[in-house]
Amino acid sequence: MMKLEWRKNEKAIYLPKAKPEIVNVSAYQFICIQGEGNPNKPFFADYIKAIYSVAYSIKMNLKKAAVKPQGYIDWTVYPLEGVWDINDTAKKHYNGEINKNDFVFKLMIRQPDFVNATYFNEIIALVGKSKPQNLLNKITFEKIVEGLCVQMLHVGSFNNEAETFNAMETFANTNGYNRLCKTHREIYISDFRKVAENKLKTVLRFKLEPKKSG
Secondary structure, three states: OOEEOHHHHOHHHHOOOOOOEEEEEEEEEEEEEEEEOOOOOOHHHHHHHHHHHHHHHHHHHHHHOOOOOOOOOEEOOOOEEEEEEEOHHHHHOOOOOOOHHHEEEEEEEEEOOOOOHHHHHHHHHHHHHHOOOOOHHHOEEEEEEEEEEEEEEEEOOHHHHHHHHHHHHHHHHHOOEEEOOOOEEEEEOOOOOOOOHHHOEEEEEEEEEEOOOO
């Protein structure tokens, strides 16, 4: 049986080039967890651990199931993604600089179309019994549509993303689009817990709207 591998089958979404491009991202379903604070602090690892434990439990339990859902095919677990913003207080006093303690984030891992909310709830209950974690009740199952976006592969430290975002905004403006909001998405192609900072590969993406004529 074939295997769904995002690195091979969905390069347009997950492996863009290191130059800006316009994309239209369809609706996908995700397991998600929201939080707030500096991702460099120890608590952030607990969020990653919790969401990955559910992602791998979904995959392995379906692989072992005697009766599989219609359309089932084995798959490589999708990469971790994060949508990033700053909290409302920070927005009120924004002066061009961002304090990482003010970050608001939504981490997510995409799920194949044959995984549904009912099965997700069953897995949450199962993981809760076998590997109890305080954050399990924060994990949700959602369908998310990004739509019209600009994206680009960023290579290097997260601290140097501003240069890539500037290139993306310039490209979007030149091609007749405005950035819809300051919220942005990051897709972690590299495991930032294991890969050297200067070699990290991260897809950066944010939503667009066409410029109004006149």
